[in-house]
Amino acid sequence: MLRFLAVAGLSVLTLAAQDRLSTLRPAHPRIMATATDFERVRELVATDETAKRLYGYLKSDADNLLRQTTTVSYILIGPRLLAQSRLAVSRVYRLAFVFQIERDRQYLDRALMELWAAANFPDWNPSHFLDTAEMTHAFAIGYSWLYNDLAEEQREWLRAAIVNKGLEPALTRYRLNGRGNGWWAASPFNWNLVCNGGILAGALAIAEHEPEMAREVLDYALKTAPVAMKSYAPEGGWAEGPGYWDYATRYAVVLIETLNTALGHDFGLAESEGFDKAGYFRIFTVSPIGRTFNYADSSDTVGGWSWALTWIARRFDQPTCAWFQLDKLTAPSRVDPLDLVFFPSSTALPEILPSYAFKGVEVAVLRTSWTDRDGVFIGIKGGDNAANHSHLDLGSFVLDMKGQRWARDLGPDNYDLPDYFGRQRWNYFRLRTESHNTVLVDDANQVTNAKAPIVESAIGQDSSSVTIDLTEAYSGMENWRRTALVEEGKRSVFVDELVAKGEVEMLWGMVTDAAVELLGSTAILTKGGRTLTATLRSPEGAYFDTVATTPASPAENQNAGTRKLVVRLPARQVSARIEVAFE
Structure with missing residues (x-):
């Protein structure tokens, strides 16, 4: 379920003079999903055959991780730690999600192995800030989805890592107002949404413990994210190509849904011009043989699936996007826990012309x-x-x-x-x-x-x-x-x-x-x-x-x-x- 305050039309401007953390959900989980969401997923995987199949893929992945002893490592490829940050995101989501469904602590313990390894990195490579933002996202999910079953000592080191390696480097860059190493805050492209989405997730995960830091991150995110959201105007297209449509849109949803789950509203970001059409851009640009129109720095084998489409289908009542996504989820590597968190209530073949x-x-x-x-x-x-x-x-x-x-x-x-x-x-x-x-x-x-x-x-x-x-x-x-x-x-x-x-x-x-x-x-x-x-x-x-x-x-x-x-x-x-x- 999407979450909205009873007061319609809340925006950045109407809340500018208020404490934007005043509506913070006190309970965890509150980043991307709530306890109610997980209750619904438990029922889905028990009663819906498609959901049961997708969950089987995810649980198989999580079970395979239980048998692995290697964790994320501080390995740079060129100037990037990004592969390790993304690995952390993938593993933590799967393990924490399956823990929420199964309530088996071995999944929690295995997720903590990944998080502990990354918490002990010297840094999260802030010189290439996507790496920092994605790792902060992984920690936000681990902290919030596992919170109720963690010892206080575990919560403390997770919070310390989010603050020291995520939020503090982010605020240093936000305060540059789009200059120097903070250039991404003024960018109209994927960097803006990825960095804002990942960092905001971290800030709102620990907001009651670091309220001043969380407020400052929130204020900067709400000020700078609209610069990139405007790039969806007027019809949902993305100039960086289909690969970066996926990257940008997934983190636009992380940004928007984190605001919804943590604060109860998204300050109007989901209503940005063209964003309601972004899913259609995705499904139009993938051919019936599963190859994308891969202009710019994109591969033609992206395949088209993106969990962002399941969120878009629910948020904008677009069952065609749900049909497209579920049709593509035929292998474990294609399924994300968020496909089940945002599992659609209906699907439908497109009724619109295909051009x-x-x-x-x-x-x-x-x-x-x-x-x-x-x-x-x-x-x-x-x-x-x-x-x-x-x-x-x-x-x-x-x-x-x-x-x-x-x-x-x-x-x-x-x-x-x-x-x-x-x-x-x-x-x-x-x-x-x-x-x-x-x-x-x-x-x-x-x-x-x-x-x-x-x-x-x-x-x-x-x-x-x-x-x-x-x-x-x-x-x-x-x-x-x-x-x-x-x-x-x-x-x-x-x-x-x-x-x-x-x-x-x-x-x-x-x-x-x-x-x-x-x-x-x-x-x-x-x-x-x-x-x-x-x-x-x-x-x-x-x-x-x-x-x-x-x-x-x-x-x-x-x-x-x-x-x-x-x-x-x-x-x-x-x-x-x-x-x-x-x-």
Whole structure:
């Protein structure tokens, strides 16, 4: 159950002059779940077959942890402790959750092993503050969910770790007001929500013992989190790609639900523009074969499941999001305890058309079905090259047909490559324009701060189209519009109409891991026992070719098994219409 005060419309402003901790729930658990929630889950896993199956996965995981003697360790990968922080979150949630259902102290004791190991780390790596925030989140859950069965001495060392390694480093950064090491508090992207969510959970877990510190954290979180929540406007999209949609949205829910469970209201954060549509963005951008439209630093094998969808389904009465999530929970690694805490009361197949153009992030999905693996799925983007985690990929697309992904986005490279997020970023092949499924002009990268809006869209059941204005992508362009179409429910078409300020080389291209047979203006792609025919409708004299996708530096991912299908024009052009159809 979501928790709201009887006084409707509470907001940051209406409570600004009040003690925001005045409504603090005195009892534990109070972070992300309450005793009432666990009572409901116990009944669910005894009476509902789906809930029983999911709980079986979680209990099996927890039982496996009982047999393991290794705990989280202070191991940095590059500058990050993040893998260990996330491991702590996963293990503590599972063990504490199963303890709440089974009331068997061996799960509690095993959770304390993890927490004790992390409490004795020299720090939680505040130089990469995501690590600190996620570890604080793990401790908040361990402290609050296990509180009633802990000795006071155990509570004391858990509180000390939260204060010394979590809240104090956070307040040092909050007080910088978005500058220096506190930059994330002013960020409109995932860092803001992860750091605010994890730290707030820690603060409210121990608020009655550290009220001044908790008040200060709460005030800063309520001041800074809306900066990132605005990024969901107007239609729930996320500019950093589907992987970071999941990361940001999970911690947006941690932030909001922690406020609900601990204080009884969320200060209006859940009503942020577009947030009620965030779940739809997720389900639209995952194809029927389970591959995501993985623009920016995202993998196409994310798979789509996210416990945030179960919360969204309950909070906004969206049974379609519940259907999507539960349909994906087919293996233990996919299930999270919060899927049961927020277990939906109903599910429903989508009744809306399967295609949509999301304004704000300027991402469109054209598809012929929600469930047909052989259907057409096109993900295509405009957007902003300067967005966090972006690649220089305006106009890029992915394409699924006949149960296969034919046009791929290669995804990110190793974050620990030198200056991956700095001055070297646009030198790495996977981030450059040449590795994406767009038109490469004069073998150059796109303008790094270019934007590309969706200017037209027509959505139907079997035929849909979207047009993106890509003129800003290259300074030498007078006009460039790319249109993606689904024709008659079985054919995908891409049309580029380009006018340059002078003669330029235009190279249409898409990355594929299919075998390619070149036949002039036709190319036959073969993969997974299926074939796809690419037909070059225009311009006259152009032909298909392939180019390598291997970067010069051996330190980069070598993109084994892939190649780029390209369209070569007969000469440099001032203008061209390039039209490619797949069937």
